[in-house]
Amino acid sequence: LAKTTQPISMDSYEGQEVNITCSHNNIATNDYITWYQQFPSQGPRFIIQGYKTKVTNEVASLFIPADRKSSTLSLPRVSLSDTAVYYCLVGDGGSYIPTFGRGTSLIVHP
Amino acid sequence: GAVVSQHPSWVICKSGTSVKIECRSLDFQATTMFWYRQFPKQSLMLMATSNEGSKATYEQGVEKDKFLINHASLTLSTLTVTSAHPEDSSFYICSARDPTNAPTGYEQYFGPGTRLTVT
Numbered sequence: 382l383a384k385t386t387q388p389i390s391m392d393s394y395e396g397q398e399v400n401i402t403c404s405h406n407n408i409a410t411n412d413y414i415t416w417y418q419q420f421p422s423q424g425p426r427f428i429i430q431g432y433k434t435k436v437t438n439e440v441a442s443l444f445i446p447a448d449r450k451s452s453t454l455s456l457p458r459v460s461l462s463d464t465a466v467y468y469c470l471v472g473d474g475g476s477y478i479p480t481f482g483r484g485t486s487l488i489v490h491p
Numbered sequence: 492g493a494v495v496s497q498h499p500s501w502v503i504c505k506s507g508t509s510v511k512i513e514c515r516s517l518d519f520q521a522t523t524m525f526w527y528r529q530f531p532k533q534s535l536m537l538m539a540t541s542n543e544g545s546k547a548t549y550e551q552g553v554e555k556d557k558f559l560i561n562h563a564s565l566t567l568s569t570l571t572v573t574s575a576h577p578e579d580s581s582f583y584i585c586s587a588r589d590p591t592n593a594p595t596g597y598e599q600y601f602g603p604g605t606r607l608t609v610t
Contacts, residue, residue, distance in 0.1 A: 415598070424495075424584045424601035425535070468534070479525060479586065479599050481535040 385469045390486040399456045401485050403469030406450045411473040414445060414452045419466045419484070428467075429454070456487075464489045493519045493589040497602035504575055504609055511571045512605045514585030520565035521587035525599075526558075529582040541568040541585075575609040582606055 386404040393399045405414070413432050417425035429436055431443040431452070442455040456463060468484040494517040504510045514524055522543045527535040539560050540548040547560035559571040568587075572579055586601040 417599075417601075422582065422604065422606065424497075424586070424604045427598055427600065430598060478537065478540060480537055481527075483534050 385471055385482045387467075387469055387482060387485045389483060390488070392488050392490065393459055394490050395460055396458050399459050399463070399487060399489075401454045401456075401467055401469075401487070402451055403454070404451045405469070405471045408449050408471055409473060412449075412471050413473070414443065414449075415470045415472075415479075416441070416443065416452075416454045417468045417470065419468065425468060425481075459487075459489045461489050461491065463487065493517075493587075493600045495585065495587050495600045495602040497583075497585060497605050499605060500603060501606040502608070504607070506576055506609055507574055509571055509573045510575055510607060511569055512583055512585075512607070514568045514570070514587070514602050516566045516587045516589070516600075519587075519589040521568075521589065522565060524562060524568040524585055524587045526560060526568075526570050527584045527586070529584060529604075535584060538570075543568075572607065575607070577609045580607055580609045 413430055415430040416428040418428050419425040429438055429441050429443045431445055433445050436443040444453040466484040466486050468481050470479050496515045496517055498513045502510055524541040526538045528538050529535045537550050538553045541560045541562040543562045543565050549555045557573055562568040582604050584604045586599045588599050
């Protein structure tokens with residue numbers, strides 16, 4: 382199972398774009414990259430998932446370089462409600478056991 | 492997306508008693524569910540993998556006789572904390588994978604969590 386490394390914390394301001402990078406140097410060929418958001422006392426919420434290049438949905442974008450050893454979650458124009466912990470997970474769907482790293486605590490300031 | 496529920500959302504019990512937490516997949520069938528524990532300001536720690544119709548697989552360091560997991564149907568898994576002690580107080584979260592309702596089938600859906608306080 383590929384281990385992930387993320388910054389422990391980040392600060393931003395309302396309206397700014399936030400990019401959170403996750404390193405996964407040992408990612409396997411069949412592994413997908415998934416990002417979750419967690420608010421205090423709530424279960425994690427799925428944000429986005431990708432395998433390579435770029436994926437975009439109504440909430441975020443996920444950028445994955447060709448070597449797939451890292452990925453960047455991009456949150457456009459953040460608001461105070463985006464203050465949360467963001468987790469990057471990597472795994473193969475067939476035998477995927479979602480294991481969480483420390484995550485990145487994002488604080489959005491007014 | 493798919494919905495996973497947990498019941499109760501919070502529970503207070505006395506030391507030495509047992510408490511059961513339910514995890515249900517509301518609109519999909521889950522052959523595999525996962526149970527996590529989360530202490531304040533820490534990440535989720537995987538406790539066990541719950542497999543429908545078979546024994547759960549516990550992570551190293553998790554006492555299987557203390558944390559009983561039953562996955563009797565494709566939509567329900569239960570976690571029973573037996574002889575609870577104050578150190579078992581934590582936030583317990585379950586998750587399930589719906590292979591039919593995601594771009595890749597690898598998307599995990601998490602329950603809202605259960606806050607357990609042992610007095």
